[in-house]
Amino acid sequence: MSPASRGPSRRLLLGGALAAASAAVTGCSSGSGASTSGGSKRLRIGYFAFPSGDLLVKNRKLLEKALPDYEINWIKFDSGASVNQAFIGKSLDIAALGSSPFARGVSGSSPIPYKVAWILDVAGDNEALVARKATGISDVAGLKGKKIATPFASTSHYSLLSALKGAGLKQSDVELIDLQPQPLLAAWQRGDIDAAYVWLPTLDELRKTGTQLTSSKEIGAAGKPTLDLAVVSDDLIARDPKAIDAWRKAEAEALRLIKSDPDGTVKAVAAELGISAADAKAQLSQGVFLTPEQVVSADWLGTDGSPGKLLTYVTDTGRFLADQKQIGAAPSKDVVREAFYLKGLPDVLK
Known part of the structure; x- marks a missing residue:
């Protein structure tokens, strides 16, 4: 899920990477992550404070149970851009990442050394475009000049760019402002902005004094789906593929629990996010969670040797971002395919 209206150059990303990554991994030891003192292995996992299977894996310590000899470090991030920076700084092994920042990450002459290996969820009503009620705006077209x-x-x-284009607006017809969720909420409360496109839980705060104009569920149904993916570093793939298998199994178990144990899922998400059970239940109801079998189906991630429709979705996202001058050039379908790690699927889920 995450900084400039024209995509930042790789040099700028590298310049901010060490500081961003250092801040993100405060309290974690440095090094490649292959081992820590005493010989125990370590996994550094980036996650978002956002309802997904990640929160269940973390809360129920599913990965710690599967890999008892490993040190598991969970590192919270606010946006996909900072996740990309942390991977450039070699500060992560596995992380949640939106499909749009992933498309950015694999574009250009120096793609980030990671690969998509799982799908956490499909964006639904948990990401949306909201206008402040005080503006009187009731549709996307009404955002012109705002x-x-x-x-x-x-x-x-x-x-957001997809919604504007669908309403016949160019990017130059509005003033776009780059704000992370917390500063965005503060700007909204001050009346500095007219509208915002963001995800939960900030989104629910905006809805209290705003009018929802569209959501990622609607935009996805119109052919522009977005997803929360999970990526693994090339280094981890080369060094410890069995750890990736164990992590996938844990994520698959979490997706099954979301379906089979809704009350337990609500309790775990509420505990991880520090919110009430009612709020956790409401947030979970707005997401679209696939079954493990759907994740590895032809409709989504696919299997080794046969990537699914996600390949087309990411390729189309890259093309759209290039058309909107967000990146210099769209990655080809072959380049995107190289950024998929599907080895072992679906067998690893059995």
């Missing part, structure tokens, strides 16, 4: 905030390079940014 100030709209969103975290740049995020799935929300991509969906």
Whole structure:
């Protein structure tokens, strides 16, 4: 899910990577992540404070149970852009990442050394475009000339551009402002912006005084779906593929629990996010969670040797971002295919 209306150059990303990654992994030891003192292995996992299977894996310590000899470090991020920076800084092994920042990450002459290996969820009503009620705006076309905030390079940014284009507006018809969720909420409360496209839980705060104009569920149904993916570093793929298998199994178990144990899922998400059970239940109801079998189907991620429709979705996202001058050039379908790690699927889920 996540910084400039024209995509940041790789040099700028590298310049901010060490500081961003250092801040993100405060308290974690440095090094490649292959081992820590005493010889125990380590996995550094980036996640978002956003309802998904990640929160269940973390809360129920599913990965710690599967890999008892490993040190598991969970590192919270606010946006996909900072996740990309952390991977450039070699500070992550596995992380949640929106499909739009992933498309950015694999574009250009120096793609980020990671690959998509799982799908966490499909964006639904948990990401949306909301206008302040005080503006009187009731549809996307009414945003012409207005100030709209969103975290740049995020799935929300991509969906916002799609919504504007669908309403016949060019990017130059509005004033886009790059704000992460918390600063975005503060700007909204001050009346500095007219509208915003963002995800939960900030989205629910905006809805209290705003009018929802569209959502990622609607935009996805119109042919522009966005997803929360999970990516693994090339280094981890080369060094410890069995750890990736164990992590996938844990994520698959979490997706099954979302369906089979809704009350337990609500309790775990509420605990991880520090919110009430009622709020956790409401947030979960707005997401679209696939079954493990759907994840590895031809409709989504696919299997080794036979990538699914996600390949087309990411390729189309890259093309759209290039058309909107968000990136210099769209990655080809072959380049995107090289950024898929499907080895072992679906057998690893058995």
